Amino acid sequence: MRQEPILATHGLTRRFGGLVAVNGVDFDVRPGEIHAILGPNGAGKSTLINLLSGEIPPSEGEVLFHGKPIQGKSVRQIARMGIGRSHQKTNIFPRLDCLQNCELAARIHLGGVFGSWRSRQRARQVSERALEVLETCHLVHRAHTPAADMSYGEQRQLQIAMVLATAPTLMLLDEPMAGMGREETVQVTELLESLTDRYTLVLIEHDMDSVFRLADRITVMVDGCVLESGPTEQIRASEKVRDVYLGRHHEEATA
Amino acid sequence: MLHRYPKRVAVIMLVLLAIVAIFPLWGPALFGDQSDFILEKLTLMVILALFAMSLDLLVGIVGLVSLGHALFFGLGAYTLALASPDFDAASLWWMLPLVMLVAAVAALVVGLLVIRTKGIFFIMTTLAFGQMLFYLISTAPFAGGTDGVFIMFRPTLTAGETMLLDLDNPQTFFYFCLGMLVAGFLFLRWLTRSYFGQVLDGIHDNERRMQALGYATGGYKLVAFVIAGVLAAIAGMLAAMQYGFANPAQLGWHTSGEVLMMLILGGMGTIFGPILGAFAYEILLYVYEHLTVHWPILMGLTIIAAVLVLPRGIAGLIIAPPWARRKPKAVEEEEGVAAHLHPATIPHKEG
Numbered sequence: 001m002r003q004e005p006i007l008a009t010h011g012l013t014r015r016f017g018g019l020v021a022v023n024g025v026d027f028d029v030r031p032g033e034i035h036a037i038l039g040p041n042g043a044g045k046s047t048l049i050n051l052l053s054g055e056i057p058p059s060e061g062e063v064l065f066h067g068k069p070i071q072g073k074s075v076r077q078i079a080r081m082g083i084g085r086s087h088q089k090t091n092i093f094p095r096l097d098c099l100q101n102c103e104l105a106a107r108i109h110l111g112g113v114f115g116s117w118r119s120r121q122r123a124r125q126v127s128e129r130a131l132e133v134l135e136t137c138h139l140v141h142r143a144h145t146p147a148a149d150m151s152y153g154e155q156r157q158l159q160i161a162m163v164l165a166t167a168p169t170l171m172l173l174d175e176p177m178a179g180m181g182r183e184e185t186v187q188v189t190e191l192l193e194s195l196t197d198r199y200t201l202v203l204i205e206h207d208m209d210s211v212f213r214l215a216d217r218i219t220v221m222v223d224g225c226v227l228e229s230g231p232t233e234q235i236r237a238s239e240k241v242r243d244v245y246l247g248r249h250h251e252e253a254t255a
Numbered sequence: 256m257l258h259r260y261p262k263r264v265a266v267i268m269l270v271l272l273a274i275v276a277i278f279p280l281w282g283p284a285l286f287g288d289q290s291d292f293i294l295e296k297l298t299l300m301v302i303l304a305l306f307a308m309s310l311d312l313l314v315g316i317v318g319l320v321s322l323g324h325a326l327f328f329g330l331g332a333y334t335l336a337l338a339s340p341d342f343d344a345a346s347l348w349w350m351l352p353l354v355m356l357v358a359a360v361a362a363l364v365v366g367l368l369v370i371r372t373k374g375i376f377f378i379m380t381t382l383a384f385g386q387m388l389f390y391l392i393s394t395a396p397f398a399g400g401t402d403g404v405f406i407m408f409r410p411t412l413t414a415g416e417t418m419l420l421d422l423d424n425p426q427t428f429f430y431f432c433l434g435m436l437v438a439g440f441l442f443l444r445w446l447t448r449s450y451f452g453q454v455l456d457g458i459h460d461n462e463r464r465m466q467a468l469g470y471a472t473g474g475y476k477l478v479a480f481v482i483a484g485v486l487a488a489i490a491g492m493l494a495a496m497q498y499g500f501a502n503p504a505q506l507g508w509h510t511s512g513e514v515l516m517m518l519i520l521g522g523m524g525t526i527f528g529p530i531l532g533a534f535a536y537e538i539l540l541y542v543y544e545h546l547t548v549h550w551p552i553l554m555g556l557t558i559i560a561a562v563l564v565l566p567r568g569i570a571g572l573i574i575a576p577p578w579a580r581r582k583p584k585a586v587e588e589e590e591g592v593a594a595h596l597h598p599a600t601i602p603h604k605e606g
Contacts, residue, residue: 053467079469087467093460095257096453104457107450108469123450146257166468 004067006031006170006200007052007083011061014047021047023224024061029170034192034201036215038208038235040244044224045204046088049174052202053085054078065170080108084168086159088175088204094148098139098158101147102130105165130165137161137191153184160191164199171195172202177210189213212236220244257456258447260525264573268527275301276433279426294425295497300537301432302493305439307517307529309486314515315524316447317479318459322378322511323385326365327358327484329506331491333392334358336404336501344408347422354492355485362484366477385508393503403502406495422496432493436530439486443526446482455479459524516554520561522568531569 005028014022022044029035037045050056052063054075063070070078079085093101106129110122134140137157142150147158156176163171176192177185189210195201196214205211211218212232219229220241228238235241278297282290306328313319334357339345369380392398399405409428412420422428446452454475457465465472495501504510513536521532539557543550565571 055467074466075463076466076469076471079467085467087464091461091464091467093457093464095460096456097257100257100453100456104453104465104470105468162468 004031005029006066007202008064009052009061010064012048012051012058012063013060014044014051014056015059020224022051022058025221025224025226027219027226027229029200029202030217031200032197033216034196034203034214036203036205036211036218037221038205038211038218038241039221039227042223043221045221046174047224048221049085049172049202049204053083053172079166082167082169083172084163084166084170085172086163086174086176088178090152090155090159092147092155092158092162095146097144097146098134098150098161099127099130099143101158102133102161102165103127105162106130106133109166129167133161133164136164136194138187153180153187156180156184157188157191160188164195168199170200170202174204175206176203177205177207185210258444258452258526260527260574263576264527264570267573268530271531272433272437276430279429291425294429296537296541298425298429298432298497299494300534301429301436302490302497303514303517303537304530304533305432305436305493306487306490307514307521307533308436308439308443308526309483309490310514311518311523311526311529312443312446312479312483312486314518315526315528316452316459317455317476319476319480320374320378320515321381321483322508322515323365323381323383324483324487324514325506325508325510326381326385326388327362327487328491328494328510328514329388329392329501329503330358330361331488331493332495332501332505333398333404334488335410335492335495336406337398339406339408339410341407345410347410347412350410351489351492354488358485358488359481362481363477366480366484370473370476370480382508382511385506385511389503389507392506398501401503403500405500409496409499428497432497435489435493439489440526440530443486447526451475451478516558518568519558520568522565522570522572522574525568525570525574528568528570535569 008028009025012022012025012027013020025044025048027048037048039045047056051058054063054070054073054077057071065078065081065083070081070083073081093104096104103126106126110126110129131140131143134143137160139154139157139161142154142158147155150158156178160173160176163173173192177188180188185207189207192201192203192210192214203211203214215232217229217231218235220227220235220238222244227244228235228240230238275297278294282293286293306324309327310321310324313321313324331354334354335345335350338350338353365381365384369377369384372380393401409422411418412422412431420427420431422431447455454465454470454472457470458472458475462472491505494505514533517532517536518529519532520535521530522528539554540550543553547553561568567574
């Protein structure tokens with residue numbers, strides 16, 4: 001794991017009026033790892049993801065993707081550089097069927113809409129790619145079901161499939177298990193596990209079991225700052241992290 | 256799947272098309288002297304259907320509610336009126352491309368300025384551009400001011416010396432308009448089912464997600480805006496051919512509002528719905544106008560009732576009739592599509 005980081009931030013800060021949502025965060029993601037971001041509500045995790053995907057500009061600091069700053073680029077340009085993201089809220093095209101959802105994602109990656117008018121081969125590549133990601137996400141049997149008619153868990157899986165279809169070099173997943181039942185959570189955890197050898201992932205998640213099972217490294221955020229960052233074992237053993245998660249009372253009691 | 260409808264839709268539409276198309280056969284028997292007048296009305300409905308369909312691409316498909324679509328309708332009419340020679344008939348061979356070109360350029364310019372806005376701001380900016388052209392034309396001496404411009408000779412369609420279609424003949428002109436409507440419908444149906452149409456559906460559902468996938472959504476919306484503008488201009492040109500003049504009223508917001516009501520009545524986002532909407536609106540208008548001078552009240556109540564009772568318009572009534580709504584879903588679905596997919600045979604290209 002001595003490679004160049006695929007993504008790095010330096011002193012990344014974002015203010016909303018008087019509130020500092022993200023405060024001087026230095027953080028890096030190495031190729032091939034699953035990097036989880038943990039933290040209590042309001043710690044600035046989602047803001048951090050939004051900064052990484054370019055959806056909001058930083059107040060200070062910079063984000064480097066493959067060593068190049070993403071500053072000033074549009075969401076669309078950053079997406080096409082290879083950062084794929086899923087949102088905390090289910091974010092799919094409800095009237096389109098499962099396959100079409102993935103085809104839309106695959107098509108832009110494989111050269112866009114107008115290119116595929118010219119070439120039958122590209123059209124085939126697109127649907128092959130879409131089917132492939134549906135298979136990865138165990139949704140092939142739903143290929144022709146409108147996304148709106150699927151269960152919540154399936155919609156979340158579809159969202160991951162769509163990110164996969166754009167063949168990103170880095171995936172940002174914002175609470176992929178949010179609002180899921182136990183069984184579905186296990187299913188998605190297994191799905192993400194199956195991706196580990198092929199993709200680099202930044203994962204925001206509340207479900208501790210899943211995080212400890214999946215992550216290679218964990219960054220813990222509190223009040224917009226990085227509390228601790230390191231390999232999963234280190235975080236699991238960390239006193240500081242335990243204090244934050246068990247609450248202030250525990251801190252006072254042990255002090 | 257989206258933009259694919261039960262067979263009954265195609266059957267009903269083809270039957271209606273056949274009934275309308277053979278009007279010259281049954282019209283005189285049923286209406287006698289009134290027949291010519293009704294043929295004229297029908298021609299107008301066909302033209303308005305094309306106009307309403309073009310707006311559906313924006314409102315129903317992309318989700319951009321335009322209140323200035325009459326701008327392009329009127330532009331088509333005025334291009335014909337102003338470009339026609341004074342003492343001779345123009346040829347459709349160059350008039351039609353000219354109308355399309357003028358509309359495309361205008362839609363590109365207007366589109367570049369309005370496409371960045373959303374929701375109420377899009378409505379307001381399109382309205383503003385429509386009204387700008389309305390006041391420009393109705394005060395311009397070269398365009399005849401509020402009187403408009405007369406078109407002395409209807410354009411002709413000839414090949415060499417022989418006349419291909421005698422457009423001065425009301426029946427021939429009716430069939431010509433009907434042909435344009437069918438062509439426009441087939442084009443839009445193809446477009447909405449194409450990859451490009453899929454992107455428009457994506458924008459309609461969730462534009463931000465499309466951007467996060469990497470789509471430059473503005474460009475796609477602009478292309479849709481230009482296509483809608485060009486189709487509306489063709490309808491406007493046909494209307495001017497029909498009336499024999501171009502009038503500022505054709506590009507005012509009132510016309511934009513009327514065509515929007517046709518959409519609501521017919522069912523947005525279906526392409527075939529607006530055709531039904533245009534016919535229904537015109538028939539209602541004709542009936543109400545004869546009942547009372549206060550017909551707008553009746554029309555308003557009808558539109559309100561339609562929105563309440565038929566949220567998806569007449570099209571919704573055909574796609575999912577009340578008596579078929581309780582049927583199990585599987586009946587409507589194309590059978591066994593999933594069976595044709597063999598993901599196992601797909602070569603693995605990852606990594």
